Amino acid sequence: MSNRISLVTGAARGLGAVVARTFHEAGYKVALADIALEPAHALARELSADGSSACAIRLDVTRKEDFEAARDTVLERWGALDALINNAGASKVVSVMDITAEQFDQVINVNLRSVLFGCQVFGQYFAQRGMGRIVNIASLAGQNGGSATGAHYAAAKGGVLTLTKVFARDLAARGVTVNAISPGPLDLPIVHESVPADKLEKVIEGIPVGRLGAASYIADVAVMLASGDAYFANGACWDVNGGLYMR
Numbered sequence: 001m002s003n004r005i006s007l008v009t010g011a012a013r014g015l016g017a018v019v020a021r022t023f024h025e026a027g028y029k030v031a032l033a034d035i036a037l038e039p040a041h042a043l044a045r046e047l048s049a050d051g052s053s054a055c056a057i058r059l060d061v062t063r064k065e066d067f068e069a070a071r072d073t074v075l076e077r078w079g080a081l082d083a084l085i086n087n088a089g090a091s092k093v094v095s096v097m098d099i100t101a102e103q104f105d106q107v108i109n110v111n112l113r114s115v116l117f118g119c120q121v122f123g124q125y126f127a128q129r130g131m132g133r134i135v136n137i138a139s140l141a142g143q144n145g146g147s148a149t150g151a152h153y154a155a156a157k158g159g160v161l162t163l164t165k166v167f168a169r170d171l172a173a174r175g176v177t178v179n180a181i182s183p184g185p186l187d188l189p190i191v192h193e194s195v196p197a198d199k200l201e202k203v204i205e206g207i208p209v210g211r212l213g214a215a216s217y218i219a220d221v222a223v224m225l226a227s228g229d230a231y232f233a234n235g236a237c238w239d240v241n242g243g244l245y246m247r
């Protein structure tokens with residue numbers, strides 16, 4: 001594993017930080033890409049004080065040129081790239097009837113246009129190379145319409161699942177797989193920050209396994225899907241939701 005290289009978007013905090021750490025522990029060199037450069041730098045330095053196996057890159061996932069620049073930076077630094085984890089995402093809860101055009105576009109851009117650009121830029125590079133892995137972080141909201149996250153976010157995440165299939169089909173013959181992971185509510189800062197404690201208790205009561213999900217397990221699934229052996233897993237959505245949604 002020691003020569004493998006991954007780039008994780010939204011790696012400065014939350015799930016992305018756990019994913020970046022887990023790939024690093026699995027022996028990958030990791031590029032931590034985020035708009036929040038300082039915390040991404042801090043984590044990269046913690047993982048690799050001399051920068052030999054972790055680095056931070058400023059990347060706004062709504063901008064295709066940022067993905068292209070990040071690809072070039074990683075290639076200059078480490079010479080190759082094996083896996084992209086499209087993790088960055090954001091939402092603000094607004095009732096469906098009140099979502100404005102600006103709010104809709106912003107949430108679609110961060111959660112869905114990001115995946116389009118990531119898959120375009122890195123998918124093309126991986127296809128030219130004849131190998132590569134893309135893992136898109138979707139959400140249970142994209143499958144069941146969501147509850148506390150907003151209709152624009154749920155719609156965007158549904159779109160992530162569809163883009164995953166389209167790119168998976170398009171790139172498969174050239175050694176590139178594309179999969180999605182669809183987590184239910186995770187035990188992460190954003191969940192505790194955005195859901196009041198009494199409401200969170202009710203959310204947890206409603207989860208069949210009776211607990212929030214562990215980000216570390218989502219990260220383990222991403223590492224598994226990024227491995228060379230995972231070539232037969234393609235265009236899939238990996239549900240990790242405590243039994244909240246079964247199909």
Ligand SMILES: NC(=O)c1ccc[n+]([C@@H]2O[C@H](COP(=O)([O-])OP(=O)(O)OC[C@H]3O[C@@H](n4cnc5c(N)ncnc54)[C@H](O)[C@@H]3O)[C@@H](O)[C@H]2O)c1
Nearest residue numbers: 010012013014015035060061087088089139183185186190
């Ligand atoms: N937390 C959960 O329970 C949960 C459940 C299902 C899916 N998810 C998904 O997991 C992913 C990570 O969520 P999280 O809980 O860690 O969120 P978070 O808000 O804690 O972290 C998101 C990270 O993305 C970065 N980011 C935001 N906009 C960006 C942009 N334009 N360009 C680059 N980076 C940007 C932020 O700076 C931050 O570091 C998201 O895609 C989210 O939809 C989370």
